Amino acid sequence: MKKILLTGNEAMAEAAILAGCYFYAGYPITPQNELINSLARRMREENRVFIQAESELAAINMVMGASSLGFRVMTSSSSPGISLKQEGISYMAGCQLPAVIINAVRGGPGLGNIASSQSDYFQATRGGGHGDYFTVVLAPYSVQEAFNFVILAFDLADYYRNPVIVLADAIIAQMAEPVIFLKSSFNKKIPPKNWALGRKDGIKKIVKSFFLKEGDLEKHNNILKKKWDRIRKNEQRYDTYRLDDAEYLIISYGSQARISQEAVDILRDKNIKVGLFRPISLWPFPERFLKNISKKVKKFLVVEQSLGQMVEDVKLALQTDDIYFLGKAGGGIPKVSEIINFIKKI
Amino acid sequence: MLKPPKSLEVDTHYCPGCGHGIIHRIVAEVVEELGIKEKTVAATSVGCSVVAYDYWDFDCCESAHGRALAVATAIKRCRPDLVVFTYQGDGDLASIGLSETIHSANRGENLTCIFVNNACYGMTGGQMAPTTLIDQKTATTPFGRKPELGDGWPLNICSILSLLEGVGFVARGSLFNPKEVLRTKQYIKRAFVNQLENKRFSIVEVLSPCPTVWNLSPIEALKFIENQMQKIFPIGIIKE
Numbered sequence: 001m002k003k004i005l006l007t008g009n010e011a012m013a014e015a016a017i018l019a020g021c022y023f024y025a026g027y028p029i030t031p032q033n034e035l036i037n038s039l040a041r042r043m044r045e046e047n048r049v050f051i052q053a054e055s056e057l058a059a060i061n062m063v064m065g066a067s068s069l070g071f072r073v074m075t076s077s078s079s080p081g082i083s084l085k086q087e088g089i090s091y092m093a094g095c096q097l098p099a100v101i102i103n104a105v106r107g108g109p110g111l112g113n114i115a116s117s118q119s120d121y122f123q124a125t126r127g128g129g130h131g132d133y134f135t136v137v138l139a140p141y142s143v144q145e146a147f148n149f150v151i152l153a154f155d156l157a158d159y160y161r162n163p164v165i166v167l168a169d170a171i172i173a174q175m176a177e178p179v180i181f182l183k184s185s186f187n188k189k190i191p192p193k194n195w196a197l198g199r200k201d202g203i204k205k206i207v208k209s210f211f212l213k214e215g216d217l218e219k220h221n222n223i224l225k226k227k228w229d230r231i232r233k234n235e236q237r238y239d240t241y242r243l244d245d246a247e248y249l250i251i252s253y254g255s256q257a258r259i260s261q262e263a264v265d266i267l268r269d270k271n272i273k274v275g276l277f278r279p280i281s282l283w284p285f286p287e288r289f290l291k292n293i294s295k296k297v298k299k300f301l302v303v304e305q306s307l308g309q310m311v312e313d314v315k316l317a318l319q320t321d322d323i324y325f326l327g328k329a330g331g332g333i334p335k336v337s338e339i340i341n342f343i344k345k346i
Numbered sequence: 347m348l349k350p351p352k353s354l355e356v357d358t359h360y361c362p363g364c365g366h367g368i369i370h371r372i373v374a375e376v377v378e379e380l381g382i383k384e385k386t387v388a389a390t391s392v393g394c395s396v397v398a399y400d401y402w403d404f405d406c407c408e409s410a411h412g413r414a415l416a417v418a419t420a421i422k423r424c425r426p427d428l429v430v431f432t433y434q435g436d437g438d439l440a441s442i443g444l445s446e447t448i449h450s451a452n453r454g455e456n457l458t459c460i461f462v463n464n465a466c467y468g469m470t471g472g473q474m475a476p477t478t479l480i481d482q483k484t485a486t487t488p489f490g491r492k493p494e495l496g497d498g499w500p501l502n503i504c505s506i507l508s509l510l511e512g513v514g515f516v517a518r519g520s521l522f523n524p525k526e527v528l529r530t531k532q533y534i535k536r537a538f539v540n541q542l543e544n545k546r547f548s549i550v551e552v553l554s555p556c557p558t559v560w561n562l563s564p565i566e567a568l569k570f571i572e573n574q575m576q577k578i579f580p581i582g583i584i585k586e
Contacts, residue, residue, distance in 0.1 A: 023424055049423045053416070054449035061413035061446075065389065065420030068407040073420075091410050197387050197405040198421070198428050206399045208408040 003178035008146045008168055009034035011179045012102055015150035016074050017042050018181060021100070023066035023073045025051040025059040029081045030114045031170040032104035036076065056081040060088030060101075067097040068207040070196030072154055076102035078170075079120050080111060082128075089163050090129030093224070094209025096195070098157035100150060101135075102166045104173035107331040115331025116170035118254055121309035124167050125283040132221055134228050136164040136235060137282040139253045143177035148185070149280075155186035158193075160231055167282060169305065171255035171333075231284055238286035239278045240293065242268055246275030248343055249297040251290070251314055252304065253279045256334065260303050263339035274343060282310070287317035294318055299346055301326060303334050351375045353383055353403040363564025365521045365554025366394060369462060370401045372531045373433070376538055377404065386429045389418040391443075393435035394468040412443025415450040418457050429541055431458035437467045440476040440503050447503065454512030454546040458537045461503060461549055464556040465575060472559030476501035479578055484559070500578050504551050508585040514546035516585040520553040522571040526581065533583070553579055 006014065013035050016024065024043055026036040036052070043050035049066070053059035059075050066073045077085060082103045092099055103124065107117040124137045136156050140146040146168050153164040197205050211217035241261050243249075248267075252260040257278040267274040277293060279286050294300070301324040302311040311325045326334050326342050353374035358367045377386050386404040390396065392411035399406030409417040414432035422430040432439075439447050439461050450457065466484050467473040473486040477500050481490035491497045508516045515537055519530025530552055537548035553575050555567035562570055 023420060025420065049420070051419070051423065054445055057413065058416040058419075058446055058449065061410060061416035062420035064409075064413075065407060065417035066424045068417070069421060069424050071424050087410055088413070091408070095408065197407055198385075198425050200384060202384070204403055204405060206406050206408070208399065208406075210396060210408060212397075 001180045003180055005176055006143060006179050007034055007174060007176045008140070008143045008172040009104065009174070010038050011143045011147040012076070012150045012166065012168070013038035013042060014181065015147040016100070017046060019151045019154040019184070020072050021048070021074045021154065022071040023049045023063065024075065025053045025062040026075050027053050027056045027059050027077065027081060029078045031106055031173050032076050032078050032102065035102065035104070035173070056084035057088070060085035063099050064088055064092050064095070064097060067092065067099050068095070068196065069198045070193035072158070074100040074102070076104070078104045078106045079108050082120065082123070086129035089135060090127070090131050090133065091209055092163045093127070093133035093135065094131060095207050096161040097163070097207065098161055099163045100153040100157055100166065101163055102150070102168060105167060105169045107329070113331050114170065116255060116305060116333065117329070117331055118169055118256060118305035119309070119329060120167065121282060121304070121306060124165050125285070125313070133224060134231070134283055136160070136162065136231060137167050138164065138237070139167045139280060139282050140172055141254055141257045141278065143172065143175065144179050146172055147179050148182055151184045152186055155184050155190060156235065158190045159186070159188055160227055162227065167254065169254050235281055236284050236286040236288055237280035238289050239280060241276035241278065243275035243277070243293065246273050246296070247298045248272065248274040249277055249294070249300050250274060250339065251277045251279070251300065251302045251310070253282060253310065256303055256305050259334065259336055260339055263336045263343070266336065266340055267343055272343065279310070285313040285317060287313070290314065290317045300324060301342060301346070303327065303339055305333055351378045353378050354401055356401055359397070360394065361558040363555055363557035363567055364394070365462065365464065365552065365556070368521055368527060369460065369552055369554065370398060372534050373460065374402055376531065376535045379535070380538055380542070382429045382538070385427060386431070387421055389414040389421065389430065389432045391432065391434040391438040393438050395433055395435060395462065396469070398433050412438050412441070413446055414438065415443065415446040415455070415457070415459065419450050419453070419455050422455060422457055426456070429538065431460060431538070433460045434462065435468070436461070436463045436465065436475040436477040440501050448506070451507050451547045451549070452510050452512045456541055456544055457547055458541050459547070459549040460534065461551040462554045463551050463579065464554045466556055466559045468556050468559055477579070479574055502579065504549070504584045507549055512547050513549070513585060515540050515548035517583045518551040518553065518579055518581045520571055520576060520581045521555060522553070522568045551579070553581065
């Protein structure tokens with residue numbers, strides 16, 4: 001198959017087109033600008049709907065409106081903009097509306113900077129907005145995966161009627177790699193959207209998350225809980241690298257996993273038995289698999305572009321505090337040499 | 347007696363003398379008279395009319411506070427064959443959602459916008475709205491709205507929107523007597539017909555009584571609209 005050189009942002013835009021995304025609304029913010037720029041051209045070339053919204057608030061609520069009709073919808077932003085979108089994401093989770101939301105994460109808090117960071121892990125994996133809910137979170141570590149995961153995200157969103165976040169950091173969004181335009185790997189049958197508005201079946205439909213009557217919201221939340229349980233059971237995704245006989249296990253995701261992978265190779269050359277565990281679904285966190293893998297491992301090192309966020313999920317999964325952590329915040333990136341030195345020290 | 351339209355489903359839960367019931371009914375009548383029930387979708391809002399979708403017998407999408415016009419924009423863009431309208435109060439449309447109001451109007455979205463102005467936040471217990479009159483007492487202006495204290499002046503949405511190229515129709519109606527109710531209905535009908543004829547953004551502001559928050563009897567509340575509100579918010583067609 002033909003390979004095309006694309007940045008992560010461009011690849012994610014093309015993936016949305018291939019996945020049948022019919023509506024996109026976004027607002028400019030670095031480092032995701034190539035995404036909105038690409039879709040401004042591509043959506044109109046394909047006779048689909050593109051809107052440059054007046055704000056991230058408007059963008060996410062436009063996405064909600066288009067989703068209520070049953071169309072495949074997407075928006076993208078970077079950290080501060082994703083914070084603004086959280087209310088809308090919460091509404092969509094409450095209304096059970098599918099949507100794909102891309103976050104090209106940059107440094108924070110506040111305006112932070114525009115360098116790559118993984119500091120939105122908590123926000124992405126704990127719902128992010130108000131209320132008791134989760135969004136599926138997929139973290140690509142290459143441009144090819146960024147492409148694949150956007151397509152997968154559309155299928156997961158439709159299948160579970162829930163927003164799905166593609167958590168791509170600034171490195172993944174900005175770097176260029178060859179991409180093959182692969183179709184979806186999702187093999188479950190997506191049910192028809194009988195809940196969608198604007199259908200000519202004569203049945204009135206309401207899309208809502210508001211349940212004022214006593215007990216109704218609790219009932220609704222319990223229905224949602226069953227969905228979260230199903231997702232936890234079925235959608236844990238991960239990858240491993242040079243795991244056989246590993247005594248040290250590095251755990252990283254996204255662009256950091258690429259860097260950690262290189263450290264694994266160098267350490268293996270020095271006969272140090274190191275492997276890599278790479279969560280792909282950050283929510284649901286691949287706890288089952290990490291637990292199984294962990295039996296022969298003596299020491300665990302979590303490496304993140306943050307002050308320590310995923311490390312909490314690793315501790316929860318392994319039921320221990322005996323986990324080493326190497327992280328940098330504010331656009332700092334743990335380097336190969338730093339990872340090697342850390343492993344040698346422990 | 348006048349039979350309620352079939353598109354109006356349930357008895358009112360609004361306070362005695364509230365204007366929402368009348369405006370809900372007008373919308374339902376217009377939708378029925380135009381024969382567009384099967385293709386009408388409302389983007390509802392947050393405020394007293396948050397459960398407007400329980401009243402109407404057509405599809406409705408909830409919207410977050412202030413975002414109904416963003417939701418409606420996307421619905422109409424994706425499905426131009428649908429008739430799409432928003433139903434928003436003054437807090438929703440003129441305060442928290444002002445950005446969506448201005449920008450959807452300025453893009454010339456082919457939408458119908460029903461803007462219910464009762465000069466206060468009804469649902470949350472009667473706080474100051476952007477449309478609250480000078481010296482009007484509310485929960486957050488206990489001594490009256492005072493521009494000199496930084497409370498600002500009543501915001502005239504229709505005047506602002508009438509300046510925009512994207513706006514095709516602007517009118518302000520009132521509910522203070524049956525004649526004005528009928529005139530308001532004509533405005534609302536026109537705002538829907540305009541959408542069917544692709545005439546860009548149409549908005550009808552309705553001066554609506556809130557006797558509970560205003561601390562007036564229903565009749566006194568109608569007189570307040572006639573004698574106070576209409577001086578600041580003159581009724582009639584502002585742009586066509």
